[in-house]
Amino acid sequence: MSTSSLGQRIRELRLRKGMTQIELAKGICTASMISQIESDRARPSYKMLVGLANRLEVALEHLLKEVDLEMEYTSKYKLAMGMMRAKEYGTAVSLLESLLQVEQHRIAKENLMLELVRCHLGLGNVEEAESGLNLLHQMVNNGVDDHLLVLVLLYLGKVGMLKSEFQIALYHTNRAWDELRKQEEIDPDVQAKILLQLAALHETIGKAAEAVKYYEEALLLNQGKGEDRGRTYLRLAELCDRAKRFELAEEYAGKACRLFEEGANQEDRQEVQRRLILLQRESGDWQGSLQKLLKMAEQYEQDGCKSKAGEVYADTALLCLEHGEYDGAWVYADKARMGLQDTSHVVGHVHRVFSSVYFHRKDEQRGMRHLENAANIFEQHGKVAEFEKVMLEICRFLSGRGEDREAFEGMERLHRFLMGQLQTRGIIL
Template identity: 55%
Template sequence: MDRTLGQRVRKFRNQKGMTQIELAEGLITPSMVSQIESDRARPSYKVLAEIAARLEVPLEQLLKGVNLDLEYSSKYKLALGMVRANEFGTAIPLLESLVEYAPFKIPKGNVLLELARCQLEVGNVTEAESNLNQLANHEQSAAMLPQVLLLLGKAAELKSELPIALFLTKRALEEVLKAEQLDADLHVKFLMQLAALLGKVGKAGEAVRYYEQALQLDHGSREERAKTYLRLAEMFDRQKKYEQAEDYASKAAVLLEEQSNEKIRQELQHRSIMLLRGSGDWKSAVQQLLSLAQRCEREADRAGAGKVYADIALICREHQSFDEARTYAEQARKALPDTDPAMGKVHRVLADVSFYKHDDRKGQTHLDDAVKIFEQHGMAAELEEAVLVMCRHLSSKGDFQEAFRKLENYHQYLLQALGHRGIVL
């Protein structure tokens, strides 16, 4: 079995039918390829990633089962390179081995922090929280406290514990602002996470303040600025400040014209159309979204198409076109998993259609389903709106006892969510 990196590179190169000269061309010297294959030289992460690309092998597969007996510092640098390149799953085994075997060569806190970051990215929330709590309770990790709190906030968000996530992220920002020299990129990261959480819990006005602060500090990519503009537009739209929403959505649209990543461009274009739908012909917005949905279907992106159909249904409902709203909501329903967050929107539309058709029982069922999804995903703003609609409808029918019961259930949900369980103080 090929246990060294050099053996693996040689094996895949031979399978590909490449010479050392062909593999090295424009990257490194053929002599360096020879040294790598004989395990006399260790490539940097950048070189290793390019070698994997030329061999048409996923980096994780190239490294699978390899005994990376590197010097600890080299192994750490390699792991950091993987993290920066978003190769989180590949970095985890390296970082885990460093935690176990290199406590004196490299600060253990740094390794644990990067390991927790990777674990969150691949969805291992419990393991990440364990490592982060270990850091938070260690006096020598005080300098890392802002980042630890930020990641704990992210973990809480992934568990749909939004009040806890908000509490931790606010604390993280407070801690980072105490620094004598503030890193602008780090500051932006904290502001963006806090703004996004505030938006999720329905505090659009506060979210705007933090997004605008982030924009003033951030000189990042056009894609990131476009995303921030769209988030600002969404927050103003929620506050019914349509002029500001249109202004930011238009700024995003300009930046999106030069976005090269097709999938990202489609996603942002979708959001931009939704935000600009109030400033023009709504039927034109529907046609634009239909084109997007059809493109998603051609690319076998059923979930993407489902989310677009859900928004088309929403626009039709907003303009009292209930038959069309039901048609597109059902198309979304066929494309989306039952528990997808967008299904909450679908059930809200179907509830309104049912009430319009005087089918109160079906309307109530759809509202109940919407509430369950909003609760499951911690969608506080959407949940509040759905519960209020439900209670108003029940009250209008004279069913005050059931309306009170629904409101009491919502109150209990909030009390449970607001319990500060698991927060590191």
């Protein structure tokens, strides 16, 4: 045992006493922390070491005997972890790569590689992340480290999502779920992450009922950061709103609001408030919702956030349009247009508003032009529901004017787009 790392020694002593990670951790730390210590992914504090030594019934000196704590390498590793928490992924990559080039330390190579993958994902380097995960999968797909295998599969699923390879993403995420359930001691944090990823995937491929189920299961497990729980409740609220389950949507939205008020930063709070206002617009007091949105847009303008202000003005324009206030819709759509970048998909909604106003004024030529602009933008951004709605409006208009051939071509365009989206999402008909 003289050449083992601190984590390996703790694991050997625990197994020798027939203890589980939960039993060893009780009153000292979490079982998840024990798992990380034993795999040398985390270093215990002195107080924690004393508690573990007492629980294992060994002298602290015996626990540390001939164990090289490698202060230089450990410090570099901790610095990399701190950089990752601060989202300074570029600096963390340099530190982790330098540790991977050294063989003298006892930090597990697999753990360094996994942290490097997380950095690449944070930087948007999907190909580098995938390459690292494939190497890791070959290294851990042998039953030696089941905990690490679950994480590798989870991140492979994440890569699949980022590449829009949704069936591959589902395959890896489901495998992560299956592997996790085989373990005697299930880490609830990892379990919640898998459930949230499954929820997001099912939402993306249009399986809303399954997505709601996974989100609800994740919330039962995830007692962590209020902001994370708030975002999950908000996703549930939006799914229920889409399904016309307005009472349940409002309940989830209220829970999201309370959680964000407790702990989120100002930017998060504003974004959540905006989405909550839109979710609650069915309550009847739409003018009250309008005033709240206008106040928010003005605040964004004062803060110099032109694009955010543009998005909120687009919301106000759509709200006015829903209630037949065409003059107000025009004014706010114009304000949105001035704040938004041309590449934003929200510009498509602005064109929709302009189109409706022009049609209301009997200016069909300009109305049609803006409708086509909206269709082009939604198609470019892959916005399925929005593109379908606009194309159906175009086809109905053309058919009403007796332009059946053009209407048929529009339906063919919509069909090609929908089939392409289904194939992209891994659904072959």
